Amino acid sequence: MPYSPPPELASLSLAELAEQVAARKLPPVDQWSPQEIGDSEMRIAADGRWFHQGGEIRRPAMVRAFSSLLTRDEQGQHWMVTPFQKLSIEVEDAAFIATDMQVKLDAEGRAALAFRLNSDDLVVCGHDHPLRVAGTADVPAFYLAVRYGTEARLNRSTYGQLIEHALSLGEELVVESLGQRFALVPDA
Template sequence: MPYVPPPDLATLSLPEIAALVAARKLPPVEQWQPQAVSDSLMVIKADGRWFHDGGEIRRPAMVRTFASLLWRDQAGQHWLVTPFEKQAIAVEDAAFIATDVSEQDGALAFRLNTDEIVLAGPDNPLTARGDAETPALYLLVRHGVEARINRSTWLQLVELAGDDLCLTSQGARFSLVPSA
């Protein structure tokens, strides 16, 4: 079956976005406790490109599949997790890039570079890092894995924010500027 990307965020209502998020079937990596551990020889570059053993993975379907298996432990190590093995994966900045945002009925919906849609809120908070001069904004996607908000999406958020550069999504309040 061919892959059909989700429609443009700006054309969707909040219930339609929530239905797309709920319909996404992800592997239950949180239930798997594999004993075998190895190195995947994979790297996710800061610009969102994926590499294996020095060569770029150019098939989006493979990237989406690997992305669905990501987990980040308490020490910050990223892993590809299957029922039988977990493999370390190097991540230069964040595993995903948030490439678009839409505000609908008090919720912020983000599209990732893998075409996944994530609703910011208490379970998927936004975190500002860096400093006031060079802020970097991250969205928790799942299992400790984050998406970095790209510059154009950050600028969209600035337009949506008030004078205090704060936003609310699903009842949670987030600052676009790191605290001092």
């Protein structure tokens, strides 16, 4: 069955976005405790490209399938988890790249920041998916919590959209999403 990516983020309402997120059935990797531990011989480059044994994985459906199996432990190690194996995977920066952002309004009129990832996942920033800023004031790096400890780094155009939205609010560099406030300046 061929993979069909979800519609463009800008064309979705927040309710339609929630339906798209709910429709993606993810494996319950947090419930699996495989006994076999090994190395996947895979790497996710800082630019979001996936590699296996040095060769790039070019099929988006394969990347999407593998990305649904990712977790990150407390020590920062990324793993691909199946019911039978837990395989380490090298991640140069973040497991995902956020490639687009749109501001949506919820039923109460509150802003909701919706992000599309390079895996075509859709994530709405909020309590369960907070934004984190690292780096310096001169060279900030923005990250969005995805699932099971993994994060998405916002690419340049996406963090540009985020900063533009913050500036449009006329406040400091702070945004809100689903009632949560996120400062966009790294801690010194």
